[in-house]
Amino acid sequence: MKTLILAGGSGTRLFPLSREHYPKQFIKLFDEESLFQKTIKRSLLLSTPKDIYIVTNKDHKFIIRDQLAEIGCDCTVLVEPEGKNTLPAIYYGVKAIAEGNGSSPVAVLSSDHLIDADDRYVEAFRKAERLSRDRLVVFGVRPTSPHTGYGYIRPGEVLEDGYAVDAFVEKPDLVTAERYVADGYLWNSGMFLFNSELFLAECASLAPDVVEAFKNPAEQAYEQTPKVSIDYGIMEKTQRAAVVPFEADWNDVGNFDALYGCLPKNGNNNAVRGEHIGIDSRDNLIISDRLVATVGVENLAIIETKDAILVANRDEAQRVGEIAKALHERGDARAAFHTEVHRPWGSYTNLEEGRAYRIKRVTVPPKRRLSLQMHHHRSEHWVVVTGCAEVTVGDATYLLRNGESTFVPAGTVHRLANPGMLPLELIEVQIGEYTGEDDIVRFEDDFDRT
Template identity: 55%
Template sequence: MYTIILAGGFGTRLFPLSRSSYPKQFISLFGDRSLFQKAIQRALLFSKPDEIYIVTNKDHKFLVEDQLQQIHTSCNVLLEPCGKNTLPAIMYATVKINEKDPDAKILVLSSDQLIEETDVYNDAVKTGANLAENYIVTFGIVPTTPHTGYGYIQKGSALTGGYKVSAFKEKPDMETAKKYLAEGYLWNAGIFCFSSKVFLEECRKAAPDVTEAFTHDEERAYALTPKISIDYGLLEKTKDVAVVPMSVKWNDLGSFEAVYCVHEKDERGNAVDGEYITPDGSNNLILSDRLVSTIGLSDIAVVDTPDVLMICSKNQSQKIGGITELLKAKNDSRVVSHTTVHRPWGTYTTLMCGGTYLIKRLVIHPHKRISLQYHNHRSEHWVVVSGNAEVTNGDTVRVVHTGESTFIPVGCVHRLANASDDRLEVIEVQNGDLLSEEDIVRLGDDWERIK
């Protein structure tokens, strides 16, 4: 079976943990693996690495490749020219798979969900694969509580291992959610299974504009296709939809309240990642790298990052999108990036910023190097604090060892490389009147980032 993993989201519903350049699917919220890496591991239960197709965007290409390398896996990576929601993303990958195998069965997973991998999960996927001969199959989570943050699926007539879908329901209010729970409705998990033949035929009938768009190459296809979800574009229009109930722990982690629900808690109901002291606080979510203390506060979320502190009532955390919109309106870069920014060669972390100076910590992965470049508005001073740096400085190439430094004048062509098997760490001090990524003129780059 083939697997499509949707990993193109820029979601900031978990801001400030999640930023558009490093969204929640790439964050290690639970354990040492990100949600994306956990999705890859789920996909490997049914697919070989070359049968897995990851749909992401150009901004996250190197994050995907880096996280695949961390778990020693190589998969197919498809880059969307722009985001057009789930139906075009699934169509893009399905067309590619169909070219390779017209009889393919395909499982579609989201990269940002937390799912308990049990025999129940495995059996449900196998049941879905059997039904996929004749239906587009969706998987419905058996609810444990009324919830207003999820869509619901109403079951129809029984099938072998599942049901025909009677109706899809929007996110309800609490009274309606209680009614749905009592009547046996299922949560819509956004997980699908189908044969490429059935999917393409149903799309031809229900979404002909999307189908027609993908008769062209991806650049042209994304210019032509409407922006539409698989729910609105296909599932609500076709009669051949089945649902397989899945009684597993599942969470789409769409808010900090959702994160709290699945996090381990202490005797007072506090979910803590970090250090927290309180004489009276209960049912709080605390995520911080430093000591957090509260007095007289319960049922709150405290999310502390190096550049942003967010505090809210847990039951208001669904409104965090309003904060990100305010930041976007101010063109504030903090909605885009953390203080640590990931690059294909490693990371840089902003340590201190002044009017005419900027101090960063660069980490260069083994056998990687930054682009060959120069700056028109700043000089740079590099101090090697760990490892050995191969430094191009004008016409000179030399190795700078731990504890040594070098100076890069304004306008001088330079490059920093790590030729060893160990991590290279460098402190960079910039001086000038323009201290931004805009002041980089690339002359050579291993990742084709030359404009």
């Protein structure tokens, strides 16, 4: 079996934990592993590493590289030039799989679900694999509550390993959801299993504009393909849709109320990550690196990061995405970035900034380097904290060790590299009337950003 993992998306309903450039699938929320890493490990129950394909975007491909390396797994990564919803992403991946492997069963997974991969998990995929010979299979989760945040599937004719799909229905109101649960409807999990040959044939029939676009290289294909979901573009139209009930524990971690349900609770039914003192406080989700003290509160989500604090009623958790949207509309970088910003060469953390200065902590893993670059409006002073830095300033190249420093005047071509075997960490002090990230002129770059 081949596995195709969708690893784009912004996860705005988990703001401020999740940001556009570091969404929820990459946050290490459980057991010091990200949801993406857990998805890879589940995939290894079905596929070898060379049979796992990942579709992501250019902002996340280097995060994926590093997280794959952490768990020692080397997979094929396909990069979308832009997001066009799930059908183009899945078509892109399945087409690549078919070109390299011919007709194959392909499991399509989201990278941001939390699933208990027990025997029931494997059995569901084996049933779907048998059905996929002449069906496009979706996995339907048995509801644990009348949830209004999921689409539903109405099972129809009984098949040997599942059901024909009688109908896909949109997210309901509460009264309708209660009726759906009573009538045996299933939650639409967003996970699928297709035979690659059958899927591509159905796309040719039902989504010819997508197929026509992908006769071109990826850049042109994504310019031409419509923006359409797999549900609307294929599953709701095909006569071959089938559903396999999914019995394993499943959670899409779609908001803070869902996250609360995944975490262990203390004696007052609070789910806490960090330090908390609660007086008459219960049923709260609290995540913070600092002490959080509460008195007489219940059913809240209190989420603190280095640059933002969220306080919300857990019953209103679905609306947190409105905050990220408001920040995005006013051009606030906090919608996209944490104080720690990941780059292809490593990361930096904004420590402090004011008028005409900014202070960062810069971390460069072994054997990586920044671009050869120049700034028009700022100078930089680098002080090495740990590791060894290879510094190029103008025509000079030299090594700096912990405690040593150098100065890069504005307008000077320069480069920072880590030639050593240990991570390099340094403090960078920027001085200038403008310290924005767009004041970079790149001359050479290992990551094709010139």
